[in-house]
Amino acid sequence: MNSRKKHITQLLLCFILLIGGTSVAQNIKIKGQVVEENSKQPLAFATVAITDIDSKKPITGTITDDDGKFNVETSASNFHIEVSFMGFISKTITQFEIKNNSINLGLISLAEDAEQLGEVVVQAEVSRNEFKLDKRVFNIGRDISSTGASALEVLSNVPSVSVSIEGAISLRGSEGVQVLINGKPSILTEDSGALGSITSDMIEKIEVITNPSAKYEAEGTTGIINIVIKKEERKGVNGSITLNAGVPDNNSVGLSLNKRSEKFNLFTQIGLGRRSRPQDNININNDLDNGNILYNTGQDYRDEKFYTITLGSDYYINDNNVITISGNYAFEDEDQPSDNNFQLFDENENLESEWNRTEVTEAANPKWQYELQYKRDFEDHDDHDLLISATGRSFSKDQSSLFEDETVSGTNMDREQRTRTDFGENTYTFKLDYTKPFSDKWSMETGAQYVINDVSNDYEVQDLVNGDFETDFGLTNVFEFNQDVLGIYATGAYQSGKWGVKPGLRMEYTNVNTLLVNTDEANSQSYFNLFPSIHTSYKISDAVSIQAGYSNRIYRPRLWDLNPFFNIRNNYNIRQGNPDLQPEYTDSYEITSIFDIGKTALNFGLFHRYTTDVIERVVTSVDNVIVQRPENIGTNSTIGIEFNTKVSPAKWLSFNVDFNYNNFKRVGSYETKVFDFKGDQWNSKILAKFKFPADIDFEATGNYNSKYQTIQFEVDDIAFLDLGLRKKILKGKGVINMSVRDVFNSRINERMTIQDDFEAYTKSMRGRFVTFGFSYGFGKGDAMEYSGGRRR
Template sequence: MNFPFKQLLSFIALFILAIFANAQGPSKTIISGKVIAEGSNQAVMFATVMVGNTITKKTIDGTTTSEDGTFKLSTALPDSFYLQISFIGFKTKTIENLNISNGRVNVGTIQLEQTANELDEVKVVAERSQTEFKLDKRVFNVGQDLSSTGASAVDVLNNVPSVDVNIEGQISLRGSQGVQILINGKPSILASDESNALGTITADMIEKIEVITNPSAKYDAEGTSGIINIVLKKEEKKGMNGSISVNTGIPDNHSVGISLNRRTEKFNLFTQLGAGYRSMPRDNEDVNLNYLNNSLIESEGTDYRNEMFYNITLGTDYHINDKNVITLSGNFAYEVEDQPSLTNFSSYENGLLVSQWYRDEKTEATNPKWQYELQYQREFKDNKEHTLLFSALGSFFGKDQSSEFENVTTFGDAVDPFQRTETAFSEANYTFKADYSKPINDEFSFETGAQYVITDVSNDYAVFDFVDNGFIPDSSLTNLFNYNQKVLGVYGTASYEKDKWGVKAGLRAENTDLSTLLTNTNESNSQDYTNLFPTLHVSYKLTETLSLQAGYSKRIYRPRLWDLNPFFNIRNNFSIRTGNPNLQPEFTDSYEVTSIFIQEKYSLNFGVFHRRTTEVIERISTFQDNVNIVTPMNVGTNQSTGLELNAKYNLSKKVTLQGDANYNFFKRIGDFEGTSFDFNGDQFNSKLTTKFKLKYNIDFEVTGNYRSQYKTVQSVVSQNVFMDLGIRKKIINGKAVISASVRDVFASRFQESVVNQEDFYIYSYGLRGRFITLGFSYGFGKGEAMEYSGSRRR
């Protein structure tokens, strides 16, 4: 798709210049001084220095002290102001009645008094909860998760409460796969269904993961079960900082990464470099049984996805002044795939073996992907929460893949076709977004904004059969499928907060314009629809330790490319997945009530939720000539009611327990081609993590998982129990960390399902197996190894 980039850049330039024209504030005063520890006279590094308004008590500006304890900041001051200095292990000190002389305030040397009581209290805070609960989301701090050592973002997600990643890498939230994945709060090619780019993000690149089960109108309405936002680290300490990490594992899982940051008064330059190799074997077993003629096809084998991957991220924050910041960043990743597989087939008729053969696959692919973003943020002088944000983001993912398939008969009649496929895939995304936030007073505020997202995809797939010593194209399987979607959204929210209670209401309107074209048959499909998505959140603080929250939102799940493309891949000729170009979007009304109880030694989060989904998309199996053809269909409605419990208990100073349990009961109503799919079912998932603090700065962690059996419209999915382990030791005064993890200790995390219909029976089994990883991380400059999450600029 040709996009008018010159016009876009001109528009951005005019937009920013127009704002800068009004960005000049009153004259500024330079405040300087030095902070030392009382008694030792040693400089206190990275202490927080805050300037406040004496009358309103609101923060005006702030900074942190440098390595020698000095600080300097330039800001506009009111007639009456004060200075507050604080740091871990010291009493907070407030300085008032300051005088301005020649545009400067020099407070000289400030001594901070140490306090053992506060230091002990800070030690507790520093070991912050693995999961933090906020008004409309839960925050999972990745740095505390030992079993994620050397893991990818997909593995980290599997340890987040209420989130599940199955063996195929499909991500679900509270049992639903209609979830939207964001990177740093925005759509990203790194989270695309068509790529494996989440695998290029390692755990030590992630600061936190936010789980938003009932998003406000500010967020995309996409994702029927909610939003998962992956926030990447960006070091912001002054000077040169960074860290390097090296990982190795079995099966092959080797990577090296480096993160660098250079911070000055005006610029924050950051980069991340990574490279690695991994092997992801998978054992498969399938059975297709035809009840009508008593014929049976069995298959078993192992396929691999071996990858070399490289990625680089570059970016800069330019602080034009204290109120205006421009960020320009880009990411490039490149994967080289090798996917060998060998599958053994056996054919039976009336219980007798008729033939046997194996199918040998050799697949190679290269996947370039890149992303770039320009962002401008302005903070208005009347209130730091009064902000304007404008961003333009573009991304691309490509795949150039070739495969060879050869059948070799070992028993019975010889049918040995030799086939070749070629795939040229490309996806381009453009997102333009503007957000404006304005506090009216201390209690009332509102937000508004708009977003325009363009997705343009092309999938060119060709199949060649080996005939008469040469390959000729198979026109019945060769196709070019084009997919184009444009989504325009506008929103507004208003919130009102008192001391004990608050309410936030919003409305989002989205227009979707979707078109698909199958060029070889000239089959086209278009959809154009506009929907309203209201949201409501209420919170009430019963006591200092007990709060209640309630929320409602309406969500949408739009069919993806592979849901719509009617053609299929020939990787396994007896198990085929194909799309449905007439598929309609799902709509979900989501309600939840949550209580949060926090005490000194334990915290408890208990919630009740209900979801009603219409036009539910389900994978329906049909059986033709012993071939299982799976196609997505809109099949009726689903009502799901669930209970969720998250708890953490500090058993002692050395042992902490954290548990997560989720139960939901669902009722399905629907039919397909005259067949009723009405049924009831339930599902239960639980997780328990035990953390131990051992001698010699060693941390040990054990996580057990249980997933119950559950039903879909046709299949029964088996229950699952598995365990992860992690251990970590800090060395070199905490600047370096040695870690090890074992995921799926007993190799019991399998995916097993059975479809048992009147005319056919289908059994499917898959297992990834045990993964062992050893990692080393070292932080240099003012950086820290592995656990540091960048502080906000003050």
């Protein structure tokens, strides 16, 4: 049996055993602990199978807990014990001693499988990291400091990923990331705030794909982040409940239920909660032409109640065909009050005027997503399959705001405004993927995807004039955005011995139309692109592997990049879109080496990205009003290094270290100004995990993001610390947690803009978050074997 078939067999065995024990009376108790051979660290979720010696069939089994320990019972008398884990050499135990109907196997050491090609597994006690040919996988479920966190906050603790205080996601220091849920675009990823409806207890793992193959859509110049949601597979009724409470207001409850039978797998997740996200802000606008300085200090809030429910079912037509239908509904009820103080000084630093601006904003945001999927596994090969899916998603926002400016002293600044937003977006995705292995060495993938995106944003601003509200037609319009993308791809793969290669090509046709309805300003673009990719890997020795890859990527301007009408929450710091934006294109190269040195696993990478038509926000100022507008400005060349490692100096202590550094060169101009400059930036994360007696775990995660420069901004550095504590109770079925994010209130975002005619300074901070959580798992697992052994 070759290595790949061996691992698939292990996975099938693991699946059979995960769904429980047998219904036969059991009277021999078997216990032990599974550890890594080199580091002696526990292996959680390893499979322990009790197998009949004659028939070779599994009798019963279990999986190890967080400490690698297991307990299992059997009434059989003619058996041996098999211990296995993906990425490690399985061990069969045939010699053991039975005393008082008990077997104590003690420590069972598993060695890493040196024959695996294209996939190196680095075991981590907190988040098990899997390094594969074209992606890295971070299993989030055991991270303590993620207690009660949203998906956005979980992402901030993933190596190579950074999340700004405004929710902007970057990978290796660059934005332009495509975020997926379960491998597909989701309405929840279009707005970073919407990721708040996904809580950490719903997430199984996060996949980071820095250099995607042609199989993936070409969107996202920096790469792809895929959030995989949990789905239970054990037979019977199983579930879990999670409760969280925190300060500032962060309370939620989540319920996951699953019922599995021979033909159906019914699953649901329900979540509801409320959270408050206060943010302190300081803005200073300095007009160098007339000498006026505007100081703005205040606090913004985003208070929301959220509800989410997912329903779905897998229907197994037979051993080779399965249909899945699922739907998700999420609703956010938002309040966004703000209170800001403004002070305007003249060139002699005399106070001209002071006023307060208050805001009352309410919004209702319903979101729908539904999917129909069909998968066929062909009989001739385990990896020969066809997948067809159709997904629909819808998001709407009904928002109203009232702004009131009240003069405190000096020049009269009294003013009252109100805004109305009626937003709607519908997206439909049709996808086909086909995989065909021709032999153990050769295989191919091919498929197509068609995405339809239809958006309308009706935005109105009104001013109070003589007791009546009148529409400001200069700030009011209906913006329509329609984008269709058709993609077709093919990849081939050759894998033999210590070497493998996977080339691919993707073709995409894009058609974009925007329209400002009130002013009849239309913009249409159509373009056809080829996106090649190639990935390869080579196993130098049992301890050293090298992976390399190239891909060509695109970043298409999104709705808020294009829509010129944004909001007037702070009418002295305005963001707007640009409907004339062109897409960015990036050539991405990287080479990664993975070392297994004794108790330490090291991952070192070198990458280069070259991007054309870079989209940057250009800042202008007129009468102390700062306006940010995205423009296509030149090229960007980035060279960087990446380093990840896990060190375990003791059984009770381990460290995960992540470090990224990149140096960039910008060449470009806008209007008459040249934006040529060089710069660098780096960030690091260190996670320390401590194991204490009485099943208590403690972890501390330190983060540092260096100072860096854009074409006009200089962004200050940030350092912050997160803490987590976990205690298992109720025989391991219950877990209580506590997490503290930003312990020292040090996660402060500061940036400075210095231009010939103006200077602008901004500072914002969210502060400390403390969360307490409890989770409890329940259910049963009855052993279930499938006649064809095809289900996975």
